[in-house]
Amino acid sequence: MYNVDTLVHPTFDNNTRQTMNKTIQSIFFLGLLFSSTAVFSQIKEEKLILDRKREPEVRNIEKKKASVEAEKNYPPEEKSANPPTYTITNVPASSDFKTSLIQGEDISPKFDAEYQDNYFQLGMGNYGKVLADGLISTVLDNDLEVGADVHFLSTTGLRKVYDWNSKQSSANVGAFLNSYGEHGKFSINADYELDDYNYYGIYALTPASNNVDLKQKTNRFKLNGYYDFYSNEILNDVRLKSSFLSDHFDAKEYQAEFLVNLSKHGVDFPGSADVQFNADMGLEVETVKTDFALLNKNSSQYLNAVLAPQIKFFSGDNYLMLGSDFSFLNKTISSLLLETEMKNNKAFWFPKAEVQFSAADEFKFYGGITGGLKLNSYADLLEENPYLLSDQELRPTETKYKFYFGLRGDIDQQIKYDFSAGFGKMNDILFFRANDLFNSTMDYNRPAYDFANTFSSVYDNGTVSEAKASVQYFPLANLALDAELKFEKYNLDNNKNIYYKPLVRASVGGKYVLLDKKLTVGARALFATDQTTNSFRVDNDEVNPELYRSEENTNDTVGGFADLNLSAEYKVHKNFAIFALGNNLLNTQYQTFKGYKVLGAQVLGGVKISF
Secondary structure: OOOHHHHOOOOOOHHHHHHHHHHHHHHHHHHHHHHHHHHHOOOOOOOOOOOEEEEEOOOOOOOOOOOOOOOOOOOHHHHHHOOOOEEEEEOOOOOOOOOOOOOOOOOOOOOOOOOOOOEEEEEEEOOOEEEEEEEEEEEOOOOEEEEEEEEEEEEOOOOOOOOOOOOEEEEEEEEEEEEEOOOEEEEEEEEEEEEEEEOOOOOOOOOOOOOOOOEEEEEEEEEEEEEEEOOOOEEEEEEEEEEEEEEOOOOEEEEEEEEEEEEEEEEEOOOOOOOEEEEEEEEEEEEEEEEOOOOOOOEEEEEEEEEEEEEEEEEOOEEEEEEEEEEEEEEEEEOOOOOOOEEEEEEEEEEEEEEEEEEEOOEEEEEEEEEEEEOOOHHHHHHHOOOEOOOOOOOOEEEEEEEEEEEEEEEOOOEEEEEEEEEEEEEEEEEEEEOOOOOOEOOOOOOOOOOOOOEEEEEEEEEEEEEEEEEEEEEEOOEEEEEEEEEEEEEEOOOOOOOOOOOEEEEEEEEEEEOOOOEEEEEEEEEEOOEEEEEEEEEEOOOOOOEEEEEEEEEEEEOOEEEEEEEEEEEEEOOEEEEEEEEOOOOOOOEOOOOOEOOOOEEEEEEEEEO
């Protein structure tokens, strides 16, 4: 390889030479960043995850995790010197299954560049896209922080693909209050989210009119509060979460969760000066009540109480954790298909253990076993698939056990990696199947969900084998590259295939800050293999022409996808920036769920004001 210095004219001074070296180096790494995503040029899919979480980010925290995972911790000395602040983080993303979510990569620098909490950004693009996003907060004299945020995103949809309405929009408004006391912090936040969209994925039956009503709308209000103690002495933290959801078809769902973490950390092990242990006890009570007003009018109420003791012995980076989860589940279900209301109580025990052996920072071997019970709610299902029928059977998913082992490490603070594999036994594994027509009469005046265009939850028992790999590489202080790969194979007891679970998912991307931290560029490519699904063919009944006849294909596929996404932000002034986002840049209108094509190449530009 040529030395960069040999490319510089000998009459240049040292300062000029160093400047040119940095410029050439920047061009080289910029080319490397974009060429790394060009591998996935055969693209069929897009996926955007826009996760706006109001959580403080505090570095170098020593407080240990309790049995029920804690997310934020503040030692008193750090609090007094540098009070932690709450920010809203848009997790980097690439594109989306919902055509309304088109923002793509979050282009805020995540390196050492100056960061300002208060901002407002506005953008517009093709497909009638409009983006408005902002956050404002302030810390009062009495260590009280108050703030609010707003987010709006919309698109006119695929007007050239569908004759009917595929317009979608989402809006989110939130407010929060944080109080930093002498012994801990108290926080409360309220959040309202609106999603307004259409069941536009019609493939088996063409509507008689392009003005057909396909509308669905969901409203969700969340209120959360918690108190987090700075120390780990006995009472660690207390949390309360609650939410209410309703939709266009009068479905209603209430959720509440109460968690308490008790802990005693850093206790010397008798007879050994090098070994210490942490003792934790997690207490959790969660309830979900869901009532549907359509068709079978399914109704369910689940109450789950969890007791999670845990003890962890450690010496340096080596440790052994032993624990258990005891769950006590009470359920009440009813529907038009059941003659009477069904009630049931059941107790579960799940093993928890993990061991890590650290040969060096570069090589840490680990393995363990875990399990648990997950309550599935209508709100959770809608986040995976917004095109669900507003009448679902909800069951908890039980992971009886999952064995796993892996290798992770940190090489010279430049390469971080984690490779793992696992095998588990699960009951009531959740996935989605396409629905048939609910009314076989040849009637064109149909409800929005009765065009074979919705999905319902399906459950089966079985096993899952998985392998995961993730790598992060930091070749420069202002350049970060990452890659992830996940293999997931299900073997079900009653179904030949699991629907909408690709065998392999992968992503590769990075972010680069250059020009003295004024320009930030990002790139990400995602792909996944084919997904199996069921589908329906609808024809006129030969015997009775006034009826439709449906034929189901239980082994249909939705093609595998890949997606290329780019982003850039240029800081014109410390308080003013311009940005551009590109999603699905290979312009492939692939399907996410059967019948639901996504937007093609999307370009959005706008301005961002920070203050």
